[in-house]
Amino acid sequence: MKDDVGLSSTISPGPIADPCAVRVAVIGGGAVAERYHLPALAERANVIIAGLAELNEDRRSRLAAHFGIPHAVSDYRALIGSIDAAIVAVPHHLHAAVALNLLEHGIHVLVEKPMALRVKDCDAMIAAAASTGAVLAIGLMRRFVPALQFTKRALASGLLGEVHHFEIREGRIYDWNAVSAFDRECGGVLADIGAHVLDLMLWWFGDCVSWTYLDDARGGVEADCLIEVTMQSGATGTVELSRSRTLPNTCAIRASRGTLTVGIKGRSDLRMELHGCPLGLRAGADAELEAQDRFRLQLEDFLQAVRDARPPAVTGVEGRRSVELIECCYEQRRPMNRTWDRIDEWVKQESQ
Amino acid sequence: MSSLSAVRVLVTGGSGFIGGRVVARLAHCGASVRVLVRDVRRATQIARYPVELCRGDLTNAEDVARAAEGCELIVHCAIGTEGTDEDRRRVTVAGTEHVLAAAARARIKRLVHVSTAAVYGGNTPDAILTEDATPRYTGVPYADSKLQAEKAVRAAALAHRFEAVICQPTIVYGPFGRTFTTNVVEQLKSGRVILVNGGIGTCNAVYVDDVATAILLAATSDRAAGETFLISGPDTVTWGEFYGRYQRLLGLTDRLVSMTEQEARTFSDRPQRRRWFLVEAARELRQNTQCRDRLLTTADGRVMAKALRAVLPRFAISALKDRSSVPSTAHTRPAATTPLPLHRMPASRINTMASPSVVQTAKAERLLGYRPVYSFDRGMQLTGEWMRWAGLD
16 A cells, blocks of 8 residues: 555645545544544545535634645535545434435445434435445444454354343443534434444344333433343343443343353453353453544444445444334333432422 | 413523522423533433523623523523632622623513522521521632622612522532532542531531422512522431431441531641651551551562561560550451541531521512422432432442
8 A cells, every 4th residue: 555655646646646545534523523533544544534524614624724634615515526435423313314415426434323313214325325336334333342242252152152131231421522412303322322232232132022111301312211122032131321320331141151241331341251160351451542443443444345345344234223223212212210300299399 | 380381591500400400390391491501511411301502601791691582581500610719709700790691681581599598607596597687798708609699689680670589598409419419428438527516506408309499489479579588498407317317328327427616627627737758658557457468468568677677676666566556466357447537627517517597488488389398308318219320329
């Protein structure tokens, strides 16, 4: 690749000239783009950050200057025609419309999680990618974490035996200063963290056949939710997600041959016990570095898929699975009834 | 409270403790709620309701004016919570002035100003406290800044002809509370807490939902205009019961230390100066046998102990051994635990804890129809359930 870069720059200076370089645009210059996608793109030799679409003028010019992006626009459609691929990091409820339009123009798309908010949008995206041959990859970067991949292998290979029950608990006091935070259309903790967590769940344990869903939204977006599921395999599980409190951030699996507990966010420590014989593996490096590494691996996979015209590690069909479950949960939501947060108590007081 | 339905209301401090509960209740009553939010990251709880989050800073007059546009009611709960006492005072006072200017400009009908019972000075010696008492400056930054804000509210209401209602809650506790909930929990978990006069002083505790109810009544009641209301709970408990209940919720027994008012003051005022490092280290090692044993298993630790034994005269060694009061078989016995640190207590809290005054809510009951429904037992039970849920116990 270094030769390519050198060669191209002698023939015709300018970033677009490298015939092998992929021209990538970032659509949506919010927190995730600034912290992860743009830095990951910038460090690659065979990539040109050809464009940036961002509505906020200050952010747009600042990011364009910092990353040396030639075309910084407010409407992403102005970039169509001058890019090969795009990373879509706009607010959740816009994922589908933007990605679909790009895919229909044959542009390869890596779309942030959740892939979309409705299954029908996922289907349209998958169909568009199939008809134009564009790569559609979903930004579920936890699938690139070694400990989580190990968990997948341990389950798929039958190492742990038959899974009886699992308990996933992920929560931290919310600190993501996203512009789109709390937009009702974007959903709450389920659409946000749930996109990652339910993807891991479906990836590890297979499809689920029944579920109940409780959350604490009262006309706005939920800060806490609880899902109880039964999987096709017969395994049962609970998923608890929170933006209001710190939870262990682990998945604990109980299976016929032993147990496995793995950190699913940040530190991916792994504790296993096989036929009563315990083993613990501690993850290294700090969480921030790990997060950057995940985005790096995800980007590498996406670019490789574009270059080799092969499916990415997380395809649209895979991304669709968690969207389907999220949509079903929202449709069947029931209110959480926490003693200290009961509306009937208020009604009593208000009718005084 | 159907009269709040479709009322356009601005809440400041809505991502805080009392404000958060007010936002929830207003939304539940069908009001059209706008919340001035400085840091959206703190808005997870109120975002559960259909409310408009309006990004802005209380210290920016323009932000506040923009947020108040089109509103007929303002509930002002915000106070300065960060930085030095002076920073907080500035936010509390200047913020209130911005709210008052915005209220005048938007021609709102009513402002409910959430103040505090602390404006009356804390250590009132009287058996009861009513709104007839005279608020006074006492040098306590928080209370003084709230009194200053109250005065500004009264003046502005007269000048700009909107109705101002001032609510003065007492000791507010409950889910997501800081001063009298999570801070108390953290203090009890990390050390010991002073109980002034054995905790016999009156704690005018009120559960947050009762305060929210009072604020809603203050927003709607015809007879409230221009009035000031003390807001407290239905039970009179002592500070001993208050802290004792938290201690019990945490499954602890030994965290409360009784002191007289004077002892508490002397202890809390004592200078922060520490002894010499080596003296402090030796003291720590003498008391903390676990730590000492561990250090003595290191190579240089052993060399140092050997060197000391060679250098020090015999009588000094035996004196040290006596003073350490730990037999040589210490490592086989359960290690003595270091006493937990005793938290200092700010003078204002010592005053409050020493006061016998029972706050009367007769005026709020008469004019607003306020009836607090959360007994101390019930309020604390719910708080305990929240603590468990939040992982604080």
